[in-house]
Amino acid sequence: MKNYLRKHPEVRTIRVAAADLNGQMRGKRVPSRFADKVVEDGTRFPLSVLNLDIWGEDIDDSPLVFESGDADGVLKPTERGFMPMPWLEAPTALLPIWMFREDGRPYDGDPRHALRAVVDRYRKQGLTPVVAVELEFFLIDDSGRNLQVPLSPRSGKRRKAAETMSVRALDQFDQFFTDLYDACEAMDIPADTAISEAGLGQFEINLMHGDDALRAADDAWLFKMLVKGLARRHGFAASFMAKPYEDYAGSGLHTHFSVLDSNGTNIFDDGGPRGTEAMLHAVAGCLEAMHDSTLIFAPHLNSYDRMVPGAHAPTGLCWAYENRTAAIRIPSGNPAARRIEHRLAGGDVNPYLMLAAILGAALNGIEDKRLPPDPITGNAYALDLAHVPNTWGDAIDAFEQSKVIPRIFAPEMIRNLLLTKKQERHYMAELSPNEQVEIYLDTV
Secondary structure: OHHHHHHOOOOOEEEEEEEOOOOOEEEEEEEHHHHHHHHHHOEEEEHHHHHOOOOOOOOOOOOOOOOOOOOEEEEEEOOOOOEEOOOOOOOEEEEEEEEEOOOOOEOOOOHHHHHHHHHHHHHHOOOEEEEEEEEEEEEEEOOOOOOEOOOOOOOOOOOOOOOOOOHHHHHHOHHHHHHHHHHHHHHOOOEEEEEEOOOOOEEEEEEEEEOOHHHHHHHHHHHHHHHHHHHHHOOOEEEOOOOOOOOOOOOEEEEEEEEEOOOOOEOOOOOOOOOOHHHHHHHHHHHHHHOOOHHHHOOOOOHHHHOOOOOOOOOEOOEEEOOOOOOEEEOOOOHHHOOEEEOOOEOOOOHHHHHHHHHHHHHHHHHHOOOOOOOOOOOHHHOOOOEOOOOHHHHHHHHHHOOOHHHOOOHHHHHHHHHHHHHHHHHHOOOOHHHHHHHHHHHO
16 A cells, blocks of 8 residues: 555645445545555544534434544555545545444444445355446536536537437537546546436446455445546536436436355356346345335435336336346346346445445345245336335334344444434425535535
8 A cells, every 4th residue: 555655756645534324435634644654553533423414413312422422433444545536636645444443343333344244244155246336427517506417518508308328418528538437447446338318417337347345335435426526627516316307317326246156156147047046035135125225225315206106216126037117127148147236226325335235135035045026027117016115204214123124234333324314304304405405416
C-alpha cells in the first residue's frame, strides 16, 4: 500500500473512508505524509458513525451514542489498498477502510463485515460465490426547480424522451462515458457494457463477474461514488435513486451469481437449460427470504415508487427461466455459465448489505435443500402471486419480525438498521416531495 504513494508523489492528501448503513462514505481527510501511520495503525472514529441516518445525524435512541459514551472503533485498510479519486480536481488517493472493535473483533454494524460473514459461511462449506452486478443510474440537470435531462454536450439540445438501447443517447454524452471508463480503469473497477435505458437520461453499466464477493461489492460502492462525482465535474448530476421521475421506470441494481465448489465447478450447471438441484435450492432460499429482506433491496421512501406493477421492477414472489417480469430470472445461454439473476434491488441500495442478503438467502436454501414452486411463464404482473411489501413501513415491520433475517445478519446489524430506518421514516414524513427528492438525489 505504501508503494502507491511513493509512485504518485503528486498526491498531497488522502481520504480514508468506510461505508455506513446507507452506503455513504464516512471518513477523514489526511495529509499524505501521515499516510504510513494510517496504513500501519489504522484510524479511529466512533462506532456510531457507521449508523447515521441519511442526513448524517446520530440515531436518537441508539445505544452506540450516549449510552455507551460514543465509544470508538478501530478502522483498518481493506485489502483494496489505495486508488485515485478521478472526480476531484487535486490528485487525491482513497484508502477504503472497515471497522473493528478495540479487541480486534470485526464490528458487526459494519456492512462490509456483514457480507464477509456470509462469504465465510460459503467458505466453510468449500463454496465460492461468483458475482456480477448491473447498475442503472440517471444523468440529471438539477439546476432548476424541476429535474430534467441534461443538455447534450454535443448538440446543446435536451431530448425529453426514453432512449432504450440508443447508441445516439450514449454518443450524446460520449466525453462523460469516455472519462468514466478511463476512471474505472484507473480505480480497477471492471466496467463492461454500457447501454441507454428506458428512463429520461437513464443508463446502465455492467461490472464484470468475479469470484470475490467482497470485491464485487467494493466495485459497486466505488462505482456509485465515481459516477456521481464525475458527473458533477461535467456540469450535471448523476443519481442512483430508485425513482426520480414519476412517469418513467426507475433504476435497479440486478445481481447475477453462481457458486463454485472446491474444484472450481459451477454447482448450478447440469449441462442443460434446467440447472441443478443446488440451483433450485438457491432459488428457493432467495424466494423464502425476499419478502422479509425487502428493506435491504428497497431501503428508502422513494424506493417504493419504483416497485409498482408494470414498471420494469418485480413485485411478485416468483421465478422463471428467461423472463424479466419475474423477481428471480434464470438467464439462458451456455450451461457452464448457468446462474441466477436477482432483480428486486433498486439502484439506491447499499451493495454490501444487498449482496449479503442475496447470497445469505441462497446459502440458506442450499443448506435446507428445499425446492421452489414451479417457475412461472408469461407476465408475472398479471398473475395472482404473493407480493413483497409495497410500503416502507411494511418492509420495516417484515424485517423486524422475520425469522429468516437472523440467519443472514448479526443481531447488532439488524438492530442498527431498524433504528436507522425508523428514524428516517419519521423525519421524511415532515418533508415535502421536493425536499425528499433533494436529499435522495445526491446521497443514494
